[in-house]
Amino acid sequence: MALEALIAAGADATDDEVLDVLGFYAKNQQASGAWQSFGADDPNSTALGIIGITAAGFDVESRCWRDTADPSALGVVYVSPTAWIRSQQEPDGRIASPNDAFPPINTFATSQSVEGLLQSWLPMLVPDWRMHLRAEALRNRSAGGRAPPEQTRGPRLRLRRHG
Numbered sequence: 001m002a003l004e005a006l007i008a009a010g011a012d013a014t015d016d017e018v019l020d021v022l023g024f025y026a027k028n029q030q031a032s033g034a035w036q037s038f039g040a041d042d043p044n045s046t047a048l049g050i051i052g053i054t055a056a057g058f059d060v061e062s063r064c065w066r067d068t069a070d071p072s073a074l075g076v077v078y079v080s081p082t083a084w085i086r087s088q089q090e091p092d093g094r095i096a097s098p099n100d101a102f103p104p105i106n107t108f109a110t111s112q113s114v115e116g117l118l119q120s121w122l123p124m125l126v127p128d129w130r131m132h133l134r135a136e137a138l139r140n141r142s143a144g145g146r147a148p149p150e151q152t153r154g155p156r157l158r159l160r161r162h163g
Helices: 002-008 016-028 043-055 064-069 081-087 108-118 129-141
Strands: 035-037 040-042 123-128 156-161
Touching: 002 016, 002 043, 016 035, 016 043, 016 064, 035 040, 035 043, 040 043, 043 081, 043 108, 081 108
Parallel strands: none
Antiparallel strands: 123 156
């Protein structure tokens, strides 16, 4: 989640800190496509890796993020982490977890895997520029008079799911 915090604070994919985190992800991704927790491929860790890489603006289905962060990985076979998560689905629909040995079954792995597959876990504020353009047009149209106050505000923000 550190990567999401960096991006939310205004960092971009070319910042050293972001590249360091992406490098960590690249070096620790398993040949299966998963990331591990306590020595075992883990859907929770994999989902968080997917969300972090997506937050940095990369597509986890492509090895581009990995090759950018770790050029020594060029030419190494890339397996998508979403493919690994999908491979962990049990017949009952849940995602298997190394923590399933602790009854009851660990449903957290399934919920975090869904977030990873959606590549989003929170709605993001996205400017709705159409509202701003409409207000601008109304201001311009009323050349001799003032536009009503509700039409003179800057761009409005609306919640929209990322991805």
